[in-house]
Amino acid sequence: MDSVFLVEQALNGLGYGLMLFLLAAGLTLVFGIMDTLNLAHGALFMAGGYVSASVHTHSGSFLLAIAAGIVVTVALAAVLEAVLIRKLYVRDHLSQVLATFGVILMADDTVKAIWGPSPIMAPTPAALSGPVELFGFLPYPSYRLVVLAAGLGAALALYLLVNHTKLGMWVRAGASNRQMAEWMGIRVNRVFAIVFAMGAALAALAGALMAPISAVQVGMGESILIPALVVIVIGGIGSVRGALIASLLVGLVDTAGRALLPPLLREVLSPSLAADIGPAVASIAMYVLMAGVLVFKPSGLFPAKA
Amino acid sequence: ANPIKVGVALDISGPFAGPGAEIKDGLNLAAKLLDNKLGGVPAEFIQADTAGNPETARQVADRFIKRDKVDFFTGPVGSNVVLAVGPTVFGAKVPFLSANPGPSQLAGKQCNPYFFGTSYQNDAMHEAAGKHAADKAYKKVVVLAPNYPAGKDAVNGFKRGYQHTVADEVYTKVGQLDFAAELAQLRAAKPDAVYIFQPGGMGINFIKQFMGAGLNKDMVLISSPFTADQDIIAAVGEPMVGIYNASSYAHDLDNAVNKQFVAEFQKAYGRLPTLYAAFAYDVVMNLNAAVKAVGGKLDDKAAVAKAIKTAKFESVRGNVRYGNNQFLTQDYYLRQVVKTKDGLITNALQPGKIFTAHQDSFAAECGMK
Amino acid sequence: MSLLLIQNLVKRFGAITATDHVSLEVEKGEIHALIGPNGAGKSTLVHLISGLLPADGGSLQLDGQELIHLAPHQRVAAGLSRCFQITSIFPKLTVAENLLLAVQAHQANSFRWFKVRDKDAELKAKAWELAHRMQLESEWNTVAGTLPHGAQRKLDVALAIAATPKLLLLDEPMAGMGPAESEEMVELIQQLRKDMAILLIEHDMDAVFQLADRITVLVYGKVFAQGTAEQIQHDPRVQAVYLGQEDELEKEEGAA
Amino acid sequence: MDRKLVNVDSPPANPPALASNAHARWVSHSVLAVLVLLLGVFPWVAPALGLDYYVDFVRRMLIVSMAALSLNFLIGRAGLVALGHAGFVGVGAYAVVAMVEGGFSNAWLIWLVAAVAGMLISAVIGLVAVRTQGVYFIMITLAFAQMLYYLAVSLRAYGGDDGYTMYSPLLLWEGTDAAGNWLFTLVLLALAAIFLLISRIERSYFGRALEGIRDNETRMQAMGYPTVRLKLLAFALAGGIAALSGALLATQNLFVSPSLMQWNQSALLIVMVVIGGIGLRWGAPLGVAVWLVLEEVLKQTTDYWHAPMGLLLIAVVFLAPKGLAAFFAKKDSAAKKNSYQRKEGNA
Amino acid sequence: MLEVRNIEAGYGASQVLFGVSLSIAPHQVVSLMGRNGMGKSTTIKCITGALPVRKGQIFFEGKEITNLPADEIARRGIALVPEGRMCFPNLTVREHLVAFARPPANPQKGELAAQAAPWDLAKIYELFPRLKEREHHMGNQLSGGEQQMLAIGRALSTNPKLLILDEATEGLAPVVREEIWQCLWQLKKEGQSILLIDKYAELVNNLCNKVKNIEKGIVQ
């Protein structure tokens, strides 16, 4: 294992981490900040993926596809918020889980009815289909750079929005003590609606950007839900900074588990045993990390509400 | 007489909903062409969703047998589902014709007079791929499969066919999203060829990212037929072009039965059939022949089972016949994904055969004669 | 020797040292008042003593027994009990159930998983006695959350004294009480002192000077002054940082 | 005003009765008795009615109810929302596999081992888990369940993802299989026993302490309760019961696979409990029955059976916020204090 | 400017207010006195729209505000220092003071209000230096008293037409209490209208133009 390889894997880890953050970004807003446990976030992610994928194949324009994905998803989200989520803000987490789990079930069937059960086509924009040389020695998929940039962008935007805008302060206030926020003259419902829409937009963006490098299929939402929740919890619910750092951590640990562990194990164990244990460990690395963190910091790395 | 009942445990939802739909279409087409008769006797195809979950599948099988009293059973996509329902179905002496997986257990030690590998034996497809790699004299080959039994079978199958030692076996997570780490390993290893078994979405993720990393320039990509069939091609498109895969079925196989099947399938569904659909079609044809052979008398279970094994049926795969373990011995071909002059991306049958009348390598372990 | 002996207790919150090498003693049977500006570290000190916050250093002895490494419930067993600055009861349970819980903590083994609690006449009697003592009988089956503020404060105290502690920690018991209620609370505390020593935090100076034998003044986490009620009351430094001159204020206002 | 705050005189003897729900309890127990009788005869008459498929269906319902009961105890009493309960069901199931591999066939012994294994493992997990609060607890239980899941997936010896099939049923005693009507009757009785046990525990010293922890843990600590140990015991207890249900499931199916422990199975358990009614005696069984029956029916009527289920969930959240059982349990004062409360933000 | 016409209200089954009436003229300081549990806070919850009024009406600056949403009422210029402080645990002290800040509503020429410098961060920190020291603490990392100061500062930051204080000197050190009283005097001079609940009868009587007494949920 030469140093170039290690560098490359480290980059891959960070890359995967940023990808995770992109997936978790919207949820950080809705769950982390608004304290609303919205499982349907996965459904919004799926909507973004499907819409942009179809638009892309038909129009051939990637930018148009992303735009369409976001617009349609936000529209859907607005409806969802008005008829359902709005009534859930004041309910306990269990009710929220129950209702939004219901939404997932309905969304999956709807998508299947429209697009069929098989995965659908989601092309990579031709301009970005090949690799580029990083630092002269490292061929890197150019499209990935877009995803990473988006991840960083989302992180920065979220951080500013949540911590340095009045909207961010209002939504935090409304989430922690609705009555008091209203007493201070905040239209909590409107603020929440806006922020929920932003969360949906981020979900859609993630869906649209992931489509060209992953399968666009029914249930793609659920598969990202757990990792997204995990990074939010490791980071400390409500902390954007925490979520980002947690994403990078998970990305690195997961990649290390997959890339470095098997060879190491093969050094010490019999090949077959190594082949058994290696991947098993790799697949639980994320959870071990979470458990480990919560043992020492029971409310995440950066607890927002002390 | 009351109609023949065929219990069809499908993957309508869940991870294998795609293949599930293919199987459903294949069955329905066959049924339609036989205007819902088997051997001339009216037949009823009772369908139910297993969501790819073994527990659920068991309940479905249970219902088929205890309540609906089905005469035949078929449908599941996953090996784990087949293994889960096996005992229930065999216990009731209901013939089970697998439309897709052929677990090694059931081909070997646990072979059963009521189980029929009408499709293929899991390892065989991989063996063929391995054989192809050997024929091409690829020196350095890396295999990549998810870390669960089917994945391990795939690797073993490939190695059996390849017969040299593979440079590296990489096991990935089930349902893995990001393959950057594995791709880096591949780039570092610089093999002549890489063989992947990544069913469902995993395959799509992998191929898209493999092409995105530009590795296709440095090494030959051979995949299992499942990751290179019409459904996946439809989802990945252009990047698929050039991928090799070994299969016992190809939609451009040159025989009358297949030509008719493909034509009818395209007429009915407006797309090319996958191997899932083809094998499902064969299952019905096999039943049809068997019922005809026993003259519609299904009470003597043993006789029915025997008929299924012996009755000659018109397979889209040309001439096939059951071996002692009741898995089909069949030919295996090389396919490559190409872009036809009219812009259609699809598998093209390559000249020659990898295996002829190939019997899977577990038959020997099976006690049945 | 003194009942509670605190030596060089330290608690830091990041940059701030909320409790800065505090040492103080509480004698048996005395009411020791703890006063000081807002944010001086009074409640923090109570959290440290009761073990709800881990200390960063120092020692803490009750009747010669070192407590600093014990968990909160072990400290209660050792004879410490407390009330909260912000009323802390079981709002969804009835008064009776609240009291039963408090009594159960000491009179019974809470790991008994089969015997029905409410059939335990002894517990019920004890709880009833508490209710009677606090004049909460009439509210016996009322859901605690809907009680008036004053009554909720009383319940809070009742939950604490159920443990019949050697030392009772009261964090602003008069908070949110009108003059009348405050008087009653003073009376209650007078009653309690017969059975236990009390460490009292309070901003209501009339109450403090009525009750306290000795007073410790905390400022910025440090012990600023210590002495009898009279000494403190007339200590100009304390007047400057904490007491101020209410009478003057009223004059001035009268003028205005 | 001459009203004195403190009475020094000794109180009037014999305190008034406590608010109790003896009546509701009596009703529910008689309902239980009737149900047990009805269900008890069902398998024996089913074949005559041509319903023998439904014997297995009902038995599955009973077994799942057992797991749901333990979860409802955890959420409703201790306020511990565990999203990893299927993990413990799986532990029980795989304990059976391990014992069978080890050559044991005595059902009683195997079930005992399974339950104990469940208790031990959940106790170990609990050591870490119960120190966290709210969503953190939800997620850490999920994490451990996922670890168990992936462990099972890669356990070659026990079939991994393919699952493990047992070819001969366990033995109750020489010559009697743990299968068919016998197993059904046993499961029914076990469920009834656990139902009674749990509603008894809820009224015990232990149960009341848990209630207190659910409502105000800090206060409980300050009153001298070893809250962590109490929660740990509750967690282990629930884990044991879940494992037992898993063992029974394995005994019925003679097949075990990791899909048993997938996270959405845990979620489903919670869903069923919430539908039925958190903290309500009949919440778990009712929720399980409603969910499984609907699923069974819808699946046979349409390919798109998820959507209506989803609609049901939303409907429950708004039309029956306290769960379906609350409709029947109006007088049951437990209803008044159910539901995992979200912590109010203000300091 | 505020006119409450014998309103009735309560919680679920239990009625608490049985006809409360009181009026506050511009620049007036009015107080509501009464034992615990008599309905002072409840009255205020009604005025600020946190609790539905079952009977009676409330007018603010001539317009009816009975049962308007709480935020609407707040934006019309009524600010509240609630019982129990209710600082936001997840906002820093500074954020409390800037997030809801509003400029004073159209200070009419010649009015007393016009002369007073509007409340901004600087002026509030001037009043409570302690808060400046704790500028970056979260709301739940403050001492009880600090939270009380913050609650008052937060209300002032909206430059309200009517300021309502429910036990605002609760849990404050005597010196600070003095400062607050002086501040109230100051506000009065500046012409701020105030509705005040406090237990220090003497101080209240000195300050207020009008003291209303509430007995068993009734105020004439």
Ligand SMILES: Nc1ncnc2c1ncn2[C@@H]1O[C@H](COP(=O)(O)OP(=O)(O)OP(=O)(O)O)[C@@H](O)[C@H]1O
């Ligand atoms: N969790 C925390 N994190 C950081 N700082 C804290 C925390 N809790 C309290 N503080 C700080 O510690 C100091 C002491 O707080 P404490 O509550 O003990 O004051 P106090 O003496 O009780 O004041 P008061 O009389 O107003 O209640 C305060 O300045 C407060 O800002």
Ligand SMILES: Nc1ncnc2c1ncn2[C@@H]1O[C@H](COP(=O)(O)OP(=O)(O)OP(=O)(O)O)[C@@H](O)[C@H]1O
């Ligand atoms: N959320 C509630 N639910 C039910 N009853 C309540 C609630 N809040 C207050 N009450 C009752 O309403 C009555 C009046 O309460 P309120 O808080 O208005 O009294 P108050 O005059 O403000 O007393 P204090 O001086 O303690 O603040 C009390 O008897 C109280 O028990």
Ligand SMILES: [Mg+2]
């Ligand atoms: Mg304090």
Ligand SMILES: [Mg+2]
């Ligand atoms: Mg009040």
